[in-house]
Amino acid sequence: MAALTHTGPVAGATAPASTPRRMRTRRRQIGWAFVAPFGALFALVFIVPIVYAAYLSLFQERLVGGRVFAGLANYTKLAADPQFWDGFARVVRFTIVQVPVMLLLAMALALALDSLRLRGSKFLRIVIFLPYAVPAIVSTLMWGFMLGVRYGLFRNLNDWLGTSLDPFRPGATLVSIGVMVTWAFTGYNMLIFYAALRAVPHELYEAAAIDGANQWRVIRAIKLPALRGSLVVTIIFSIIGTFQIFNEPQILPSMVANSGITTYYTPNLYAYNLAFTGSQQGYAAALALVMAAMTIAIAYAVQIRGMKRALQD
CATH class of the missing domain: 1.10.3720.10 (MetI-like)
Structure with missing residues (x-):
């Protein structure tokens, strides 16, 4: 009986500690789910064009040889x-x-x-x-x-x-x-x-x-x-x-x-x-x-x- 009374409070003490952690994780996932559409659209119409423009700026178009790497x-x-x-x-x-x-x-x-x-x-x-x-x-x-x-x-x-x-x-x-x-x-x-x-x-x-x-x-x-x-x-x-x-x-x-x-x-x-x-x-x-x-x-x-x-x- 002593063992039963000892294990009961321990199990009851760990459950409330894990529940808030799961709730915080769940809220974080929900937040990322709401942000994800905007993040994807922002990357598609803003980040990707800038990266591509930076890539293009390192090349030159020449009559002989076509597009060649030119650095800066x-x-x-x-x-x-x-x-x-x-x-x-x-x-x-x-x-x-x-x-x-x-x-x-x-x-x-x-x-x-x-x-x-x-x-x-x-x-x-x-x-x-x-x-x-x-x-x-x-x-x-x-x-x-x-x-x-x-x-x-x-x-x-x-x-x-x-x-x-x-x-x-x-x-x-x-x-x-x-x-x-x-x-x-x-x-x-x-x-x-x-x-x-x-x-x-x-x-x-x-x-x-x-x-x-x-x-x-x-x-x-x-x-x-x-x-x-x-x-x-x-x-x-x-x-x-x-x-x-x-x-x-x-x-x-x-x-x-x-x-x-x-x-x-x-x-x-x-x-x-x-x-x-x-x-x-x-x-x-x-x-x-x-x-x-x-x-x-x-x-x-x-x-x-x-x-x-x-x-x-």
Whole structure:
């Protein structure tokens, strides 16, 4: 009887210890089962293309011998390629001007909608955001018809006024592309700013009203500081987007004349023409990887700088 009473508690003590372990294992398996579809899709559409591009960048296509291993020759060639650096400098200039203009406009619209002094604010939110829902190709075609001098608005204006205005002349093409991009993405950034403003506690506004602060004081002391985090996010997204400009310079040359858009107008367009027109897939892969690395580095630097300012404040 003593032996029975001794073994009973031991068996009863080991069972509860093993049951939680099995439950944790089961939960871990269920978690991996939920993550597995996303992981497989992520690897298929993201990891595998990057690995394949890195593999292609180590080869060159030659008339004699076909595809041959070249090591880092494509990267050294890219470093001395004036066409690549010309397109990269153009994109940087475009980013420096277009991104601040777009974000300032989006911020002003968000502040106006948050002021609750505009009638039909819900309708205005939809109207301002609507251009973002227009596909990039459709947007480019639309603006090409409006701003082109072959047909459309500016041709009619030139006929009526006897002028020769051309928004797509070589010196103004980049400005016109900036107008197109700003029109398309201002509403998207405006919604990010507007969501950040709506998250501000109403107690802060009540305290400011008690202190006698006017609207401009509320904007400077409460609303603008609340937008710092969302501003960093929108800057990063906008930099990534401008570095990927492709649709506009790809479509516009067939719609407008003497636009100054070359085959290397932007790095993305240059990579596309190298791969599908020049049959230089290895060189195009090296260009794409270098541009991706530059974009990541710039976006990361902006993020670190924004985080430091947030922590200091």
